[in-house]
Amino acid sequence: MKIALLGYGKMGKTIEKLAVEKGHQIVAVITGKEQLSKLSNADVAIDFSVPEAAVVNIERCFEQQIPVVSGTTGWLKDFDKVLKSCQNRNGSFIYASNFSVGVNLFFELNQKLAQLMAKHNEYKVSLEEIHHTQKLDAPSGTAISLANDIIAQSNYTNWKLNGAAQGEIPINALRLEDVKGTHTITYQSSIDTISIKHEAHSREGFALGALLAAEWLQNKKGVFTMKDVLGIQS
Known part of the structure; x- marks a missing residue:
């Protein structure tokens, strides 16, 4: 080819x-x-x-x-x-x-978890993404895809970088040296926390x-x- x-x-x-x-x-x-x-x-x-x-x-x-x-x-x-x-x-x-094949499987896991959590309003969802300091855009395209997939399965209407209003998914974007890409989705209630995470080890x-x-x-x-x-x- x-x-x-x-x-x-x-x-x-x-x-x-x-x-x-x-x-x-x-x-x-x-x-x-x-x-x-x-x-x-x-x-x-x-x-x-x-x-x-x-x-x-x-x-x-x-x-x-x-x-x-x-x-x-x-x-x-x-x-x-x-x-x-x-x-x-x-x-x-x-x-x-x-x-990444792993990330695309993670997308599927994220959608399934969002479906399961949709009826449990006591849990509030948030996203965190971490990338290398040379990455130009924030939040990452992967984080946006993850957030949009949650929105499609829930009552959330939008996502927001660094602080969110009611009905919005907060995304926290960090830039650190030599991080290939880490994405974490967290559902938190007053009783417990559920998280899923994908961490890339290389490009x-x-x-x-x-x-x-x-x-x-x-x-x-x-x-x-x-x-x-x-x-x-x-």
Whole structure:
């Protein structure tokens, strides 16, 4: 598989290393708009760029009929626009706030727990996410996904970073040196506390998941999620 890397930060470099180990070929590394013409030889593009570049990168791939796997967060205000662009150009697209197989299983666990807790109003839910100090957006895309999944299963109406009103899920975002990603969901009452937690030990889990998604996306058309890649039933 010939891969174009959109963005060449820590994740891009990790994906490159693992892709080569798996026998894939990196045919382009794109770090600026002027380099997007290099995409033509790619079978797939994997996007871990920055929020300001993601939409342009993704849409240029659709124009050239190159499937896209995107893990860039912080640009989702334009998500519907990108989905419409994919559909209009008969493109292929997978977006995930987190490509780790473990995190996607954690998403399912979070949804199930939210269903179980929905009738127990004595418990108040909160989220905490911890990442490295270089992470640009807060809260993390993963935390937002977790919060939205709880909202879909409960009476909560919104989430709020650093302090929440009635009916909102509070998210606390911390930035510490060399933390790959930790997400904790806590339900607390006056009697007891229930928590579930996912802690990443390296970036390889995210990179391997993105490569798995890129391999799965070959010869498919449409918009997909990691549920499709992993065969998880809704």
